[in-house]
Amino acid sequence: MQRFGSRELVENVIRQNLCIGCGACNNLCPYFKSYNGKTTMLFPCTLPEGRCFAYCPKTEVDLDELSAALFHKPYGDDPLGYYRSIMMSRAGARAGHGLFQAGGTVSALMQFALEKRHIDGAILTDRKGIEPTPILATESKDILKCASSKYTAAPTLAALNRAIKEGFGNLGIVSTPCQTLAVAQMRLNPLQENTFRDPTGLVIGIFCTWALDFQAFKVFLSQRIDLAEIRKIDIPPPPAEVMEVFTDCATIEYPLSEIRQLVPEACSYCIDMTAEFSDISVGVMEGRTDMNTLITRTDRGQRIVDEAVSAGYLVLTDLPDENLEHLKWAADNKKKRAFAKAEEKAIVNTPAGTGPSYLRINHATLKKIRGE
């Protein structure tokens, strides 16, 4: 992993429109802050190397190094990443109920992990109005409040960094693929700090094809409705092709073709649909609004899933083959598109000293992804 500092972070990521505002650089120091979905550097920092750069999922990401650390193998060509199992899941009877998207698997697993003290707190994304707001939940009921998708990019990891500063050392995190990538980099202790210990107890990644730029989304909505009246936002599964915005008195539909205009450029470089560096990844289930797709990747992920099932927090069933195939096809498409775009911008495996590299990856896997 090549390490640089805040100057390169601003130059290679923020100025290049690659920043998605995940919050990984927030609260590490006084310099990076998020506001209205945008990450800003308030004052210059002079250090040649910093955690801000090292954690950022949009520059100098060494996929092989991460893969080796988490899965003991170089980065492979499975579009879904390394995993132990893929199942269908939903919240069990013991889990509390909330305003779930699909099967409520994420909330159920986090509740279980927190209640059984696998973790001492959960880093989640709540909302204030339509603004996604990162929080640290230390009680089960707070987890349920954060259920359902936010659709906009959020600086969730700002809350993770704050919680670590406050002394939490065994945290659960619900993160999008970009955030999951940042967390994986954090866990490698890239600056080789003496006092470092892995602050995570459970990383649940959520599937993501894109997120909306919060500022652009806010402007879009505020030009059409009173933001204060919004109660819930949903994108029903295909073939609906709309976003539904629920107010007290109506449900307004906006075509997804319009909504997709609000996706930031940064998302188009993302190679990861299923949060490949998580312990467990969860997504919606094609054709089943009551179920989730559940990918278990690591030993500790498997342990928690197993225990959650035995304790009645989670219910698992087999995933039909055609669903798995379709999931792989979608993930592969996203990966291919993103690699093509990143290679066009010359930010894959860029030789050191010749320019910034977004991704570093072994040539064998890269060739396979390219279809060569």
Add this chain to the structure above:
Amino acid sequence: MSYLIDDNREGIQHLLMGNEAIVRGALEAGINVAAGYPGTPSSEIIEAFSKIARDRNIYAEWSTNEKVAMEVAAAASFAGLRSLCVMKQNGVNVASDFLLHLASSGTRGGMLLVTCDDPGALSSVNEGESRLFAKLVEIPLLEPGDFQEAKDLTKWAFDLSEKIRNLVMIRSVTRMSHASGNVKFGSLPDTNAHAEYRFDGPLLDMETGPMISMIVAAPELQHGPQQEKLKKAAQLFEDCPFNTYNGPESPELLIITSSACTLYVREAVNLLNIEDRVGILKLATTWPLPPNLIKRNLMRSKAVFVVEEVLPTLEENIKILAAETALETGIKTFYGKHSGHIPSAGELNPDIVISALTKILHIDYRPVEPSFEQKTAKMAATMAPTREMTFCPGCPHRASFWSIHNAIALDGRNGFVCGDIGCYVMGTLPGGYSTVKTLHSMGSGSGLASGFGKLKQFGIEQPVLAVCGDSTFFHAAMPALTNAIHHKSPFTLILLDNSGTAMTGFQPHPGSPFDVMGNTAEALDIEAICRAMGGRVEIADPFNLTETREMLNYLMEYKDGAKVLILRQACALSPERRGKKKFDVSVDESICIGENCGCDRLCTRIFGCPGITWDTEKKVSRIDTIICAGCGVCADICPAGAIQKKEVA
């Protein structure tokens, strides 16, 4: 004796500042009313009057602005009293509208405009010249050349004003106003005075008619007589005892100078030991020039060297007289600003005059060996720490600009601040996080912001903010805010209310509950004024960084009309805060992150309060408890919680 300057013992000598000497001169002339607006280097004059006002039956005030000060003083003159108004050079620009009219209507009781210019802009945003106003509005200009003269010329000026029935301008400069010299006192008159404004006489009758400035299509009625007054002044100047010549009958070089430059010239001539080669014509009456006196002196030498600060005002006026009298006085070689011997920017000093004289007179003079000069420059570079201009420890402006800077950065739309005149001009510098992006005259930040706010139709999307102090608000920002509110210009005025005219020394302003003489006064409520004007008003404590920043971001996003955020916190040097710490602040060295990832010396490298120092050996921050004002703001910016504050019991 309540105060040195009203010592009633005739003939006694006191060491006085130039500004105090001016006050003493006015006392000896029997002044009744003095008004001004604070501004370095003029501020000591009204303050000195205020200390002896009761004993000497004087009315003194800090007016809302310089124009009002001139109007207040003019009213006294119209009622037959002796008065003066005082301001710094920039203030004359503010007063200039009334000044032109006043010069036209004339005055009754002796009235002076005392202006204290700041060549080199030591305490100003520019070194603008006030001398040119005397020529522009056609009034006499006097410039004292030393401290005794500062007193004597002031007294003389009152008589002159009454002889010509018009305002007389006395111009001092920083080195005259703020330096001190021995002054021999004259007697003080009794303090009885009776004011009455007479207006029943014929229009344009100087003694009994209404005082008006109105010449509609008939300049001969008022402008003509005004010019006659100036001619009369020029005649009186021919015998003015303060214009002096020293030197040989026919020197090789005639030096013509005035004001503080007289001191520089004397010193230069003395050091070069050229008293037998040059003559010094020192002029106290620099506009209008007495033509015969100038002619007589021009005949002394073929070479003339004019020494003055900033613009070649005296030089050009002398050249006109030289051209007019060339047949009698002969062709001259002129040295000065046009010849390049004296710079037209910055203040002068004896070295500059010496350097010019050595070139003109081909003198080999080296005050120090070049190697010595090189050595001292090298030592200065290594031994003297570089210091940036910054706010005092505990200054509310530092905290305000911290929040303003961060709010603009987070907002992300390239917003900017229009600055104004006060200590907060340092908002343009790293000490104020380089937040301020325009800076001009008093009140102009709000006016510019009002204008920027109306550029939306041309596609500007940047949020517009302005800062202004509480004294500046009353002085000149109110009309600009009125304009913005009326025209619904969407900008945020940040009113940095530090409870006084802080930069010039806590002079009271219309928001203060007392006046300069210590009497209770009606304190105008800025918040109520802004609300009554129709602005959306919020108040925050700048020491509460989070609240202030959040409020700023909220107001910047709030689209409609002019918004006012009053950031209220007294100046750290104000009588109410000075020497009183709210918090004892300390650094827990064990948790200070210092130069490492996570801080990189935020407090000493960026925040920049002089009360925090960097221990280069231990690599931790420290509080300099001697100068720390105990505001506790640094504890809130420290990312590690290493800076800790404990409320003082």
